[in-house]
Amino acid sequence: MEAVATKINKNRQPILKVAKNPTIVVKPRPVPRFTVDSLRVADARTGRPKLWNDPEQLGELIDNYFEDCRELGRPYTISGLAVWTGCDRSTLVNYAAKDVFLPVIKRARSVVEMYLEDYLLSGKPPIGAIFIAKNNFGWKDRNEVDVMHTFDMARLQGVLDNRDKAIEGEIAGN
Numbered sequence: 711m712e713a714v715a716t717k718i719n720k721n722r723q724p725i726l727k728v729a730k731n732p733t734i735v736v737k738p739r740p741v742p743r744f745t746v747d748s749l750r751v752a753d754a755r756t757g758r759p760k761l762w763n764d765p766e767q768l769g770e771l772i773d774n775y776f777e778d779c780r781e782l783g784r785p786y787t788i789s790g791l792a793v794w795t796g797c798d799r800s801t802l803v804n805y806a807a808k809d810v811f812l813p814v815i816k817r818a819r820s821v822v823e824m825y826l827e828d829y830l831l832s833g834k835p836p837i838g839a840i841f842i843a844k845n846n847f848g849w850k851d852r853n854e855v856d857v858m859h860t861f862d863m864a865r866l867q868g869v870l871d872n873r874d875k876a877i878e879g880e881i882a883g884n
Contacts, residue, residue, distance in 0.1 A: 761795070761796060761797055761801070761805075762795075762805070762811070764810075765810055765811050765813070765814045768795065768805070768811060768814050768815070769814045771794065771795045772791065772795065772814065772817075772818045774794070775790065775791050775794040775795070776818075776821060778794070785825060785829070786821060786822045786825040786826075787822060787842075788802070788819065788822055788846050791818060791822065802815060806819075819847070822846075823843075823846075823847050826839055826842060826843055826847070830843070
């Protein structure tokens with residue numbers, strides 16, 4: 711089909727007019743064929759570069775964070791640790807999934823959790839600390855309810871006896 715631009719509309723797009731007696735030729739689009747080799751990554755170094763190459767480097771950053779918090783009197787937090795190390799909370803979680811970094815990040819999380827427990831026991835308002843403990847460390851409220859039922863065995867036996875007599879009476883009456 712042959713189209714000719716004759717005018718331009720107000721949006722500065724051409725107005726196409728179809729020529730008389732058009733010949734329509736439909737060419738099928740080629741179907742892309744993927745093979746295992748075409749899907750392989752050419753270079754293993756693609757993607758975002760690592761923030762830390764070894765756990766010792768990350769451990770040093772974490773120790774510096776805790777030291778800075780002590781000097782300034784600031785609380786230890788996971789978000790503060792993430793900002794200090796140059797990432798966000800989810801990146802720390804992702805690095806914790808790697809076996810090499812797990813001990814370093816686990817130790818840091820334990821220190822933050824210990825600080826949180828100390829805060830909870832300090833007598834200060836605990837609401838924010840409870841929220842953080844539940845959302846960052848998996849703490850849960852647990853309510854235990856003991857339910858004890860008592861019943862009079864003699865009364866129960868009387869009800870059963872009356873039921874048995876009623877059934878016997880119905881059978882004898884038939």
